[in-house]
Amino acid sequence: MMQELENNAAAAQKRYKGQYLKVAGILGTIDSDMKYISIIPDEYSIRGIHCTLKRNDKAQEDFVMNLSKKQWVTAYGKITDVGEIMGYTMEVDKFE
Numbered sequence: 001m002m003q004e005l006e007n008n009a010a011a012a013q014k015r016y017k018g019q020y021l022k023v024a025g026i027l028g029t030i031d032s033d034m035k036y037i038s039i040i041p042d043e044y045s046i047r048g049i050h051c052t053l054k055r056n057d058k059a060q061e062d063f064v065m066n067l068s069k070k071q072w073v074t075a076y077g078k079i080t081d082v083g084e085i086m087g088y089t090m091e092v093d094k095f096e
Contacts, residue, residue: 001016001088002041002045002047004016005084005088006047009083009084013082016082017079017080017081018079020078020079021077021078021079021090022076023039023074023075024073024075025039025041025049025072025073026039026040026043026070026071026072027039027067027069027070027073028040028048028069030064030067030069034053034064034065035052036050036051036052037064037067038050038051039073047085047087049075049087049090050089050090051075051077052080052089052090053092054091054093060092060095064095073095074095075090075092075095076095077092077094
């Protein structure tokens with residue numbers, strides 16, 4: 001998925017935008033307002049998956065509160081945007 005984005009962002013957008021996917025990787029960023037987290041393929045990556053959280057979802061809130069940077073995380077959700085600079089944006093349905 002990340003390689004496809006790097007090779008051709010337009011093709012990656014056409015293939016993944018609107019798709020429901022399972023993605024896994026290293027936790028990069030945890031927003032202080034818990035609006036999003038980022039999942040990156042490795043600790044040196046800039047591009048990754050910007051995961052927006054559901055508002056007032058207690059299960060997601062509890063899950064995120066117990067995470068730490070560089071921890072492995074898996075998210076399920078819909079890809080809502082694809083960009084050559086920031087990577088993918090996903091609306092998260094659930095974590096594991």
